[in-house]
Amino acid sequence: IEIAEIxxxxxxxxxxxxxxxxxxxxxxxxxxxxYLADEFKEQNGVDQ
Incomplete structure (x- = not known):
């Protein structure tokens, strides 16, 4: 959190x-x- 004066x-x-x-x-x-890479691998059967 930041409080600033402009x-x-x-x-x-x-x-x-x-x-x-x-x-x-x-x-x-x-x-x-x-996380996104793991989800992609799981959904597409890819593990590279």
Missing amino acids: DGEHQFEVLSTNGDTFLGGEDFDLTLID
């Missing part, structure tokens, strides 16, 4: 952040790719 000049200032900094990003992408 002015009329396309600038913003982060006022506060909170949460798990390791949740999402590359870890999420890799987990999603692994």
